[in-house]
Amino acid sequence: MARQNGKTSWILTRVARQLLPAGQHVAYTAQDRSLARLKWEEHVDILMDTPFASRVKEVNKQRNQEKLVMKNGSWYMPVTPTAKKAARSLSLDLAIADEAYAHVSMGLAGAIRNTLLTRPLAQFYLVSNAGDETSVLWRHYTDLGRASIGDPDATICWIEYASSDDASRFDPVEVRAANPSAGEPGGVDWLSLMTEVRESDEATVRKENLNLWTSSGGPGLSRWWGQAKRSGFTVAKVLADGGRVVFGLDFEPDRDGGALMACAAMPDGQVFPIEVVAVADDPVSMDGLVKRAADNAIAHQSWVAVGASSPAASAIPALEALTARKVKVKRGGQYKTEDAHLVFPVTAQGTSRAVGAFHDAVVSAKVAHVDDPVLNTAVSAVVRREVGDSFVWQRRDVTGQSRPSLVTAATMAYWCALTSDPVPAAVTKSPRARAARRPVSGQPVRR
Known part of the structure; x- marks a missing residue:
């Protein structure tokens, strides 16, 4: 009650x-x-x-x-x-x-x-x-x-004790249905209760005063997702037109699955197509997902973005090792060769900014997708979780039918494409990079 x-x-x-x-x-x-x-x-x-x-x-x-x-x-x-x-x-x-x-x-x-x-x-x-x-x-x-x-x-x-699902908060009968002590000795003061019901916001009243189930945060992305669909605008097309691609990796909280997403940006940076590269549906496939992320980063000489405080943060050391390379940097007026990698970590503060930016990009149709049903399902289930004055994506899907990691990985990839500089040229290219280089397919292979 x-x-x-x-x-x-x-x-x-x-x-x-x-x-x-x-x-x-x-x-x-x-x-x-x-x-x-x-x-x-x-x-x-x-x-x-x-x-x-x-x-x-x-x-x-x-x-x-x-x-x-x-x-x-x-x-x-x-x-x-x-x-x-x-x-x-x-x-x-x-x-x-x-x-x-x-x-x-x-x-x-x-x-x-x-x-x-x-x-x-x-x-x-x-x-x-x-x-x-x-x-x-x-x-x-x-x-x-x-x-x-x-x-x-x-x-x-x-x-x-609860109001009916379609109850009006201004109906005293409905309010009393959820508050059995209202007006009773030692119970909720009726005048104070009705004042709270009339003056507070709808979501708070429904949960706290009417005892009705609510959403934990604001709307997710589903209401704007349809306008972002562009069937002919793919990552491969952006690459062919001189754009670049980056990748985002994320795991489910229980580490029983994860997703690798690609996001491409044209030189003018106006629209960013995103695509599913790979999805892991069980714990056994997780190592393969990490290797797939490293292979794609090497093949395209690009970044793989990972939340530094996300479940996928545990994969950062492996990704750094798999994408290790030598680059020339200018130090004190001289060029020196240094060790580098292709991992783009996103801090907790950066994650909050990334979620806000990705949300706004979807709303304004600056993100494009090719109507992938797997990604559509994930987007339809995702909701916002308030963190202070900002929000992040709620990571757990209580329906058990979606993978929130697809949306969080897409968010990481978009933020990386939006904020990162191109990867510095390697001193020597890995044989694996030369052999594996290929465009990201609009028909991803999934495990």
């Missing part, structure tokens, strides 16, 4: 009840360990200010050793909300995951549920308001919970 409607009080009551029998084990977690620890302390302070305190043996608030221990041997502690650390060595009777919308994978559920297997009648409670397309864990349980309604064999209890 919506915020400020009594979830914390309900959680605390449920925890206290679980601790009354002897030998019970209870764990609490939230978005991160710091917040879990903060809320756990809040729970403990409230409990210790009631007659419940007479049942408590000790409270340890020392960092990483937090635990409330009852005289009957039961205990209550916060845990780190990650798949690797979430109470894995414990056996729990009750586990509570607060702010469940914040989890972008099912890892926490896998870790927590396995701690409940050896305890009879153990329960896993998840509490949250609505999420967005990144809320993988909460989406799973929302769908599971809604499907359980009316099922006599269901093993899940689902309680949801």
Whole structure:
């Protein structure tokens, strides 16, 4: 249900009840360990200010050793909300995951549920308001919970207070549907709630006050993507007309795939065609994708752009080694031969600028594509994630049907084409460069 409607009080009551029998084990977690620890302390302070305190043996608030221990041997502690650390060595009777919308994978559920297997009648409670397309864990349980309604064999209890999907935020009936404590003693103040609903922005009201699912950021690129389609304007054509090509490489966050993209620029730099060169769909193909990136960079004596803080950053040393070369540079009025490579790293700050530039280029049709269905699918799924006053692309696709790395790799390639100088001439050309030189095909080979 919506915020400020009594979830914390309900959680605390449920925890206290679980601790009354002897030998019970209870764990609490939230978005991160710091917040879990903060809320756990809040729970403990409230409990210790009631007659419940007479049942408590000790409270340890020392960092990483937090635990409330009852005289009957039961205990209550916060845990780190990650798949690797979430109470894995414990056996729990009750586990509570607060702010469940914040989890972008099912890892926490896998870790927590396995701690409940050896305890009879153990329960896993998840509490949250609505999420967005990144809320993988909460989406799973929302769908599971809604499907359980009316099922006599269901093993899940689902309680949801929310407005209807097409609700008007100015409809008091809809607002009250998501706020069961509104106007009740100790609940949400009705006048304050309606003032917030009327004066705040639509996205915030829908998520925080109406308990409706929203998008985590602004629109992606799909609404402008169609106008950027130019069937005859390819990377190979730009190369034939005297332009140059650069490449962008990116991996998926889970390193189970990635993409190599090409972007070309005419000497006048007016339009930049982009194309898919290769896509890796499994972890085994990743090394081949890196080698493909190096081979293309060498063949075209060009850059391969990689985000320095992206999942593909781990490939930078290999790319540097594969594209190592000698170049002449002028130092102190004299030319010297120095080691160089064909990797164009993009900093975290540069990535934010690159995303903004690529977005604007698509909107203004300064980027062209050849209507590749693989790239089209990736573009249709990508959304913006706000970072301060700017934004980056949301890397995780919760549908499991797209590869966000195609869009991020295209962004890296475009930024490189826009901002980089041509590659300095090598002192000697690699035999591999002479043998592999070929135009980038509009019909890429994929693995």
